[in-house]
Amino acid sequence: MYYNGVYHEFYQYNPDGAFDPNDSLMNMVWGHSVSTDLINWIGLEPAIEPDTPSDICGCWTGSATILFGEQPVIIYTGLIDRKANQVQNIALPKNRSDPYLREWAKVGNNPVIQHVIPGLNSSHFRDPTTGWIGPDGLWRIAVGAEVNGIGTALLYKSKDFMNWTRIARPLYSNNALNMWECLDFFAVLPGSNNGLDMSSQIPSGAKHVLKTPSKMTIGCGRGSIMVLSMLQNHSLTPNMAGESYGLGVTRQIVIQMILQKAGQESMTIWLDGDGKQLIQWPVEEIESLRINEINHQGLELKKGDLFEIKGIDTLQADVEIDFEPTSIDDAEPFDPSWLFDPRKHCREADASAHGGIGPFGLVILASDNMEEHTAVHFRVYKSQEKYMILMCSDLRRSSLRPGLYTPAYGGFFEFDLENERKISLRTLIDRSAVESFGSGGRICITARVYPVALVDDGTTHMYAFNNGSTTVRVPQLRAWSMKRAQVNVMKGGNVIDA
Known part of the structure; x- marks a missing residue:
């Protein structure tokens, strides 16, 4: 939430530590x-804690809305018992000054919204938008459910944001999950990277994005399904763009959770000029951390190079290449069935x-x-009327530590x-943490x-490489070491530098 010049990040936090999942x-x-x-x-005291009957067993995910630019409101899911029955609650700031x-x-x-819907799983009713x-002129929110x-x-509507009525037709449903x-849920305007305020009337021509984790994920942290469509009669009606799949508007800023220990990344999302492609890119403020730039131009990478x-800190770096x-003649034929499981194709x-055009890309955090x-890395394929590019981030040889989750991630564009x-x-x-953006943010x-x-020696190596039969030029390679951000945490009620 951005209010009076300050960004507020609210997040799920267990002050007692990461204990047994059911208890934590x-x-x-x-x-x-x-x-x-x-x-x-700067880390502050918790904003909401479980201390009322409507959230006594936990304060779960929700969102913040600023009513008419003046009144911040938090709406969140409360756990009312140890059976994980869920309701929706509201909190207001005590002192807006x-x-x-x-x-x-x-x-x-x-609770302002309870589970009184036929067929609703009351333990799967959470995360209001x-x-x-x-x-x-009425307010609307969506709540995730089974x-x-x-x-x-x-889908729910309200005149005052306090008293809610369910709309019979849901915003969206899909039996894939x-x-x-x-x-x-947010609005995007084709070709614009200026922010759209959802608390005011959205201009004509805007499209809407509904984001949720994909069926291959656990919880809220990994890949996402983004449904890009028009909003008609308060429901999402998919347009020609259909469903856009990506990891993860304009300048709507999202802070995504990175699993496997704590982490986060701030980025912007907007809609490309053709109205079909969501673009994801780091916030420009990250560039303020850049130091010690190196620059290479006119490189040529032949097969095996x-x-x-x-000249940079390979452990904290920003690399643009x-x-x-x-030649485009060596592109291998594209098999549309690969779209169903890009990660499998990245593994194979x-x-x-070795391929025709690719694989080429970066090798990072490499031992001696x-x-x-x-x-x-990338691979280029030729379909009947267009080129499809596979981008992979392959972790399978990233560590010698036993028992780690080291998959190969991937996606086509x-x-x-x-x-x-x-x-x-x-x-x-x-x-x-490794965050990679392909083709200007078409894939992340x-x-x-x-x-x-x-850990052992604190040094790693970084390379540009090409293992395809087609030579690949590198017109420009720019890289920077990155300063450490001042991220503060709470300890014993006091703010300290992390």
Whole structure:
């Protein structure tokens, strides 16, 4: 939430530590941090804690809405018993003149929304979205749910944001999932990266995005399904764009959770000019951390070439590199069935498997003998009328530590190779966190890696490489070391530097 010049980040937090999952959920509070630049954060006291009958067993995920630019409101899911029955509650700041909004008070009529719907699984009824204004002037929110075994975004309306009525037709439902949780809903305008305020009337021509984790995920942290469509009669009606799949509006800012220990990344999302492609990119404030730039131009990577990138801190870096295949004739044929499981294709067509155009990309966090390394790379394929590019982030050789989750992530995107020619890659490395953006943000892959080399000697290597038969030019490679952000945490009630 952005209010009076301050960004507020609310997050799920267990002050007693990461204990048994069933018990730790009962201790859940809303952590609270503030920032003026999205980079440096101050940790504050929890905003909401479980201390009323409507949330006595845990304060779960929700959202913040600013009513008419003046009144911040939090709406969140409360756990009312140890059977995980869920309701929706509201909290308001006690003192709006406090720039940090440290204290919040729950309203007296909580819960404002209860589970009284036929077929609703009352333990799968959570995560209300930020509110938006409908054409009738009424507020609306969506709540994730499981209804008759089907993943559903239930729709509610209210005049005052305190008293809610369910609209019979849901915002969206899809039997691909049995539960739609951690919902996010926002408007985007084709070709614009200016923010759209959901608490005011949205301009004509805007499309809407409903985001939820994919069926291959657990919880709210990994890949996402983003449904891009028009909003008609208060329900999402998919347009020609259908469903857009990505990891993870304009400048709507999202802070995504990175699993496998704590982490976060702030980024913007907007809609490309064709109205079909969501673009995801780091917030521009991250560039303020760049130091010690290096620059290479006019490199050529033949088959098997490995170019070491030196002169920066390879553990905390921002790397931007353009790849330009010298020929498009060697692109291998594209099989549409690969779209059903890009990660499987990344495992089979990995960075060492020679191809026509690709694989080419970056090897990062590599040990001296390359026994440990993470590969972020592209392959170019030719379908009947277009080129399809596979981007992979392969963690399978990222660490010698036993028992780690080290998958190969991947995704496809369309690319006009004949006209655009240059395929860009931006990778942000923050020790164990690796965030890669392909083709200007058409695809984004986030990963956590834990190489032994990082702990043993604190040094790793970084390379640009090409294992395809087609030579790949690198017109420009720019990289920077990154300063550490000042991220503060709470300890014993006091704020300390992390």
